[in-house]
Amino acid sequence: MQHLYLLLAVFLLLNLGAGMWRVLRGPTAADRMLAAQLFGTTAVAVLLLLAELENSVALRDVALVFALLAAVTAIAFVRRAWAGTEDSNDTR
Amino acid sequence: MEGMTWLGWSFDAFVGAGLLWLAWRALASPDLFKAVVLFVAFGLLLALAWVRLEAPDVALAEAAIGAGLTGALLIAALTRLGISMASGRHRNNNKEEL
Amino acid sequence: MAGYAWLLRLLLLLLAVGLGYAVLSLPDQAQGLQPDVLGKMDQSGVTHPVTAVLLNFRGYDTLLEMAVLLLALLGIWSLGGLPEARPESEPGPVLGTLTQVLVPVLIVVAGYLLWTGAHAPGGAFQAGAVLGAAGVLLQLTGWRLPRRAAGHPLRITLVAGVAVFLIVAALPLPGGRQLLEYDPNYAGVLILVVEAFATVSIGVTLAALFFGADPTDKAPK
Amino acid sequence: MSVPFLYALVGIGLFCLGFHGLIVYDHLLRKILAINIMGSGVFLVLVALAKRGGEAAPDPVPHAMVITGIVVAVSATALALGLMLKVQAATGHAVLPGKSRD
Structure with a gap:
């Protein structure tokens, strides 16, 4: 079981590479931002796997804080950067 | 436990390589918005490094500040600079090739 | 500059190699200060080593660190306001509901982190950061500090953390003991009081840093 | 290693x-x-060297230093961003005076 958890954590970490590709390619800022959000979600999953692995309550707290606060950057982006730009309806 | 240590090592190696690569791309990419997003992702990966180093206190602080505050601060500053999100270039007439 | 790029890279490579050599030549096994900290844990008033170091054994660091936070805020306020990005629209229904749900949850989580810091990872800085994020979220949805709260109430909240810490630090002085030398019998309660005020002050300071100007200022240009 | x-x-x-x-x-x-990024590198060295005790719990003193360091870093970043915006407002470019604008 322990092997499986760590294997899954490594697999999720590799998934981040796929997200990276979106951050680098874009093409719009929203694509990059969503990819960064995907990073956050994957990190929560990795943290929960590590919490099971080490049987640690503290790591679940870290995952909780992560999940709660990942939204703040996205909202900052939507409110400050994206709303009102001339190309926010852009479908490129 | 042979496979366990091997998996642990590969996990650490991925995290370390990812950190260095994200830092390099964040500094070198010509688009400032991309740099900020890469820096936010760098903070997320750093929190995983703290967890692997048995520092959950530091991971909590990094999760709260790296995921929430730094990203919001940088994005707010970027908009106040007048950088258009679509191209990463300045919107006002003093065109700068970034 | 371009001609010296290779020289710069060479020097930095030398620096990296030197630092790497220094780190690798350190002993493979080292306990550091961990035995000292664990040996004194029963006098600290808490059971989590990191909290004991932060608020008892190395209390000076934490006290001055909170003063640094205030200094950063004073620095931003003395810039006289930052250019406003653009007039903000009303938050949509999704964002409004999300904020209504998320902000109370963030406050509860901050309280939990503060409380759990005595015996497990957590504490004033983490709780303060979560609280600060709640403040940032409120500002992003268009909420602004009410006019009457922006003057003295805000300032008192900002300095409360440092002020309470200083008072608690000075309490042992009349008894002939040193600054920050808590009585082990009351250390747990004192640390919780200091942490509670520090959490609120850190949270409000971080939110004010995001706002970027003294809210009592006349509207910046 | x-x-x-x-x-x-x-x-x-x-x-x-x-x-x-x-x-x-x-x-x-x-x-x-x-x-x-430089600061994160320093934090990483500090926390990594705190964990040299093998199976034993890591040294809590560097952890405490890094936690305060993270909070100071974010406040310094906020101040630096404010100064950057003022430089841009005064000169029209977010670069140091006397530097090329690339």
């Missing part, structure tokens, strides 16, 4: 990468990112 030393070396790498970026790039936002 063990796991803590791997992370310590990554920390050194981050420090030098950030140092390089701080010198080479002219845009102030990039310089701020570079300083943050």
Whole structure:
């Protein structure tokens, strides 16, 4: 079981590479931002796997804080950067 | 436990390589918005490094500040600079090739 | 500059190699200060080593660190306001509901982190950061500090953390003991009081840093 | 070579990468990112070296220092961003005076 958890954590970490590709390619800022959000979600999953692995309550707290606060950057982006730009309806 | 240590090592190696690569791309990419997003992702990966180093206190602080505050601060500053999100270039007439 | 790029890279490579050599030549096994900290844990008033170091054994660091936070805020306020990005629209229904749900949850989580810091990872800085994020979220949805709260109430909240810490630090002085030398019998309660005020002050300071100007200022240009 | 030393070396790498970026790039936002990356490298070295006790719990003193360091870093970043915006408002460019505008 322990092997499986760590294997899954490594697999999720590799998934981040796929997200990276979106951050680098874009093409719009929203694509990059969503990819960064995907990073956050994957990190929560990795943290929960590590919490099971080490049987640690503290790591679940870290995952909780992560999940709660990942939204703040996205909202900052939507409110400050994206709303009102001339190309926010852009479908490129 | 042979496979366990091997998996642990590969996990650490991925995290370390990812950190260095994200830092390099964040500094070198010509688009400032991309740099900020890469820096936010760098903070997320750093929190995983703290967890692997048995520092959950530091991971909590990094999760709260790296995921929430730094990203919001940088994005707010970027908009106040007048950088258009679509191209990463300045919107006002003093065109700068970034 | 371009001609010296290779020289710069060479020097930095030398620096990296030197630092790497220094780190690798350190002993493979080292306990550091961990035995000292664990040996004194029963006098600290808490059971989590990191909290004991932060608020008892190395209390000076934490006290001055909170003063640094205030200094950063004073620095931003003395810039006289930052250019406003653009007039903000009303938050949509999704964002409004999300904020209504998320902000109370963030406050509860901050309280939990503060409380759990005595015996497990957590504490004033983490709780303060979560609280600060709640403040940032409120500002992003268009909420602004009410006019009457922006003057003295805000300032008192900002300095409360440092002020309470200083008072608690000075309490042992009349008894002939040193600054920050808590009585082990009351250390747990004192640390919780200091942490509670520090959490609120850190949270409000971080939110004010995001706002970027003294809210009592006349509207910046 | 063990796991803590791997992370310590990554920390050194981050420090030098950030140092390089701080010198080479002219845009102030990039310089701020570079300083943050340098700081993260230092934190990584500190926390990694705290974990050299093998199976024993890591040294809590560097952890406490890094936690305060993270909070100070974010407040310094906020101040630096404010100064950058003022430089831009005064000169029209977010670069240091006397620097080329690239």
